Amino acid sequence: MAVFDYEQVSKLAPAVAREQRDRSPCSACSVRGMTICAPLDSQELTQISAIMSSVELGAGAPLFDEGEQAGNVFNVTSGTIKVYKLLPDGRRQITGFLFPGDFLGLARQETYAFSAEAVTLSLLCRFPRHKLEALMQRLPKIEQRLLSIASNELVAAQEQMLLLGRKTAREKTASFLLMLSKRSRQRGQAGDPVTVPMSRTDIGDYLGLTTETVSRAFTQLKQEGTIKLLPNHQVSLARRDVLEEIAGGF
Amino acid sequence: MAVFDYEQVSKLAPAVAREQRDRSPCSACSVRGMTICAPLDSQELTQISAIMSSVELGAGAPLFDEGEQAGNVFNVTSGTIKVYKLLPDGRRQITGFLFPGDFLGLARQETYAFSAEAVTLSLLCRFPRHKLEALMQRLPKIEQRLLSIASNELVAAQEQMLLLGRKTAREKTASFLLMLSKRSRQRGQAGDPVTVPMSRTDIGDYLGLTTETVSRAFTQLKQEGTIKLLPNHQVSLARRDVLEEIAGGF
DNA sequence: CGCCCTCTTGAAATTGTTCAATAGAGGTGG
DNA sequence: CCACCTCTATTGAACAATTTCAAGAGGGCG
Numbered sequence: 001m002a003v004f005d006y007e008q009v010s011k012l013a014p015a016v017a018r019e020q021r022d023r024s025p026c027s028a029c030s031v032r033g034m035t036i037c038a039p040l041d042s043q044e045l046t047q048i049s050a051i052m053s054s055v056e057l058g059a060g061a062p063l064f065d066e067g068e069q070a071g072n073v074f075n076v077t078s079g080t081i082k083v084y085k086l087l088p089d090g091r092r093q094i095t096g097f098l099f100p101g102d103f104l105g106l107a108r109q110e111t112y113a114f115s116a117e118a119v120t121l122s123l124l125c126r127f128p129r130h131k132l133e134a135l136m137q138r139l140p141k142i143e144q145r146l147l148s149i150a151s152n153e154l155v156a157a158q159e160q161m162l163l164l165g166r167k168t169a170r171e172k173t174a175s176f177l178l179m180l181s182k183r184s185r186q187r188g189q190a191g192d193p194v195t196v197p198m199s200r201t202d203i204g205d206y207l208g209l210t211t212e213t214v215s216r217a218f219t220q221l222k223q224e225g226t227i228k229l230l231p232n233h234q235v236s237l238a239r240r241d242v243l244e245e246i247a248g249g250f
Numbered sequence: 251m252a253v254f255d256y257e258q259v260s261k262l263a264p265a266v267a268r269e270q271r272d273r274s275p276c277s278a279c280s281v282r283g284m285t286i287c288a289p290l291d292s293q294e295l296t297q298i299s300a301i302m303s304s305v306e307l308g309a310g311a312p313l314f315d316e317g318e319q320a321g322n323v324f325n326v327t328s329g330t331i332k333v334y335k336l337l338p339d340g341r342r343q344i345t346g347f348l349f350p351g352d353f354l355g356l357a358r359q360e361t362y363a364f365s366a367e368a369v370t371l372s373l374l375c376r377f378p379r380h381k382l383e384a385l386m387q388r389l390p391k392i393e394q395r396l397l398s399i400a401s402n403e404l405v406a407a408q409e410q411m412l413l414l415g416r417k418t419a420r421e422k423t424a425s426f427l428l429m430l431s432k433r434s435r436q437r438g439q440a441g442d443p444v445t446v447p448m449s450r451t452d453i454g455d456y457l458g459l460t461t462e463t464v465s466r467a468f469t470q471l472k473q474e475g476t477i478k479l480l481p482n483h484q485v486s487l488a489r490r491d492v493l494e495e496i497a498g499g500f
Numbered sequence: 501c502g503c504c505c506t507c508t509t510g511a512a513a514t515t516g517t518t519c520a521a522t523a524g525a526g527g528t529g530g
Numbered sequence: 531c532c533a534c535c536t537c538t539a540t541t542g543a544a545c546a547a548t549t550t551c552a553a554g555a556g557g558g559c560g
Contacts, residue, residue: 085412087498093412108401114408140390143397150400151358157407158364162335162343164414165458169548200507208415210549215508231557248337419516450539463516465540481525 025049025125034101034187035075035125036149039141047139051131057081057118063104066115072126073105079122080197083114084205094206095160097198101187103149105129120197164208167248172207173217174246177227181237193234275299275375284351284437285325285375286399289391297389301381307331307368313354315365322376323355329372330447333364334455344456345410346403347448351437353399355379370447414458417498422457423467424496427477431487443484471496 026032026045037048055074057063063074066085081098095114098104104124107113136143163175177194185191196203200211200218207214221227226243228236237243276282276295287298305324307313313324316335331348345364348354354374357363386393413425427444435441446453450461450468457464471477476493478486487493 085408087412087416089498091416093415095408095411106401107405108398109405113405140393143390143393147393147397147400148358150397150404151356153404154400154407155357155359155363157404157411158335158345160411161345161407161414162337164411165343165455166337166341205415211507212509212550213548215506216548219508248339460517461539462518462541466516469540 025052025054029077031075031077031101031187036103036142036145037075039145040139044139044141047135048127048132048142051127051135053126055124055126057122057124059118059120061118063116063118063124064112066113067111070105070107070109070112071129073103073129073132074116074127075125076100076102076104077123077125080119081116081122081124082119082198082202082206083116085114092205093208094202096156097206099183099187103146106146106150106153119202169207169209169213169217170220171246171248172209173203173214173221174226174243175248176203176207177235177237178240178243178247181240191237192240193230193236196233196235275302275304279327281325281327281351281437286353286392286395287325289395290389294389294391297385298377298382298392301377301385303376305374305376307372307374309368309370311368313366313368313374314362316363317361320355320357320359320362321379323353323379323382324366324377325375326350326352326354327373327375330369331366331372331374332369332448332452332456333366335364342455343458344452346406347456349433349437353396356396356400356403369452419457419459419463419467420470421496421498422459423453423464423471424476424493425498426453426457427485427487428490428493428497431490441487442490443480443486446483446485 026037026049029035029037032038032045037045040048055063057079063081064070064072076098078100081102081104082094083096083098083104084092084094086092097119098116104116105112132142136146163172167175177196180196181191181194184194198206200214203209204211204214209217218227218229221243222229224242226237226239226246228238230236276287276299277292279285279287282288282295287295290298305313307329313331314320314322326348328350331352331354332344333346333348333354334342334344336342347369348366354366355362382392386396413422417425427446430446431441431444434444448456450464453459454461454464459467468477468479471493472479474492476487476489476496478488480486
């Protein structure tokens with residue numbers, strides 16, 4: 001019986017979340033150094049893995065919806081997740097994209113304050129909230145780590161508010177590409193031909209723009225030679241310096 | 251010698267921060283129940299007050315600037331503080347207004363990620379960061395409180411991103427007034443004739459609009475009878491239901 | 501190989517900005 | 531206490547950026 005026997009049902013998107021318990025999944029975890037698990041020793045990892053289960057989501061599969069009982073928190077181990085809020089008439093604001101190593105569900109409320117959905121095929125570690133909270137009592141390191149994560153998210157959120165409130169479409173797009181590049185490097189991947197797994201619509205909903213405006217901004221940057229659009233959702237930041245100049249302080 | 255002998259030098263704005271140490275200031279604190287001090291008993295309050303000092307800022311006085319060494323964290327006890335980020339060319343995004351009971355400076359970085367400045371005459375409690383961190387080791391309740399505060403701020407930040415990215419000027423303005431009203435009630439003050447201490451420019455920089463657009467939105471809401479503009483920075487939410495309808499999900 | 505969905509491109513419409521001028525409010529000094 | 535002065539708010543008109551509406555092109559999957 002294989003240890004990592006994630007069943008492959010999730011290609012059929014939007015698919016239902018698949019899950020599975022697992023004996024020692026953390027030892028092979030490629031993102032442990034960046035997650036809430038980072039400060040834990042192997043004995044503590046055993047404790048946290050005891051309350052953890054795995055979830056696999058196909059592209060487009062929902063993880064949870066805003067307003068739903070917030071029973072779990074998650075750690076992304078592979079793929080891309082988007083987190084968003086809706087207005088009553090359906091307008092959508094994506095408040096963040098999550099990549100491997102990112103933590104999800106920090107809000108200390110009864111219900112989720114946002115919805116979460118897979119952009120691509122994704123794997124996550126799931127922790128029942130009440131169990132993680134119990135564990136935090138014994139391992140204050142986890143709580144400290146969460147505070148540190150929350151602080152970083154707060155800084156990022158303010159940066160995003162600056163972008164949404166004060167940057168032009170062109171500046172927003174440049175900032176977005178640099179953000180993707182930076183985060184790709186943070187998790188040890190290439191920073192230059194950067195993978196852009198999400199649709200133009202998703203990018204627009206993240207930047208407070210329409211699909212069309214995002215498309216035009218990409219086209220303009222491409223025609224100037226600042227970026228190159230490559231196959232397979234790859235974008236080359238041909239002139240990173242120019243991009244940084246345009247983005248203005250990212 | 252009076253216990254609360256804050257010297258009155260701050261009328262001359264932009265004034266330099268005034269400060270003063272104090273023996274037992276917390277006992278008279280009117281916002282203790284909402285701050286980081288909330289979970290502490292009187293013995294613990296003594297400990298935290300030992301590392302605290304008071305700061306008074308006149309209207310317009312800066313508290314700190316983005317990029318500055320982040321040596322202190324603060325608790326607002328009276329007045330209004332604005333927190334903002336700037337683009338290289340001077341465009342400004344106000345990422346939050348802080349009122350009595352609010353905590354400031356949570357970011358766990360070497361330097362402040364934003365600037366802070368008094369909107370009105372304000373009083374704050376100041377804690378040297380390294381001392382507060384040392385105290386947190388002994389009083390994990392404080393750390394838990396900070397995590398709870400950070401979570402709430404994160405939820406608010408996402409709400410603000412939805413506003414900035416997807417709401418119209420009219421919707422933003424309605425949301426803003428409701429936010430002020432809600433927070434006024436949270437600290438036990440009237441929710442209806444709400445005080446709007448900040449300028450139209452500040453409101454614009456908070457909502458991602460210009461002064462003129464904010465002014466026009468106020469005028470329109472006034473002419474419809476949804477709000478009434480009263481003297482002394484007061485606004486009556488004559489038709490709160492309509493305002494909520496316009497704001498859309500606040 | 502073809503179909504469907506996403507992306508791109510164009511033109512018109514709209515929202516919000518910019519520029520400009522007036523009105524109002526608060527504070528100061530006579 | 532009143533008049534003045536300055537800063538803020540309001541209003542108007544022209545302009546610009548982005549959105550909306552509408553086709554067409556491209557790419558990936560079955």
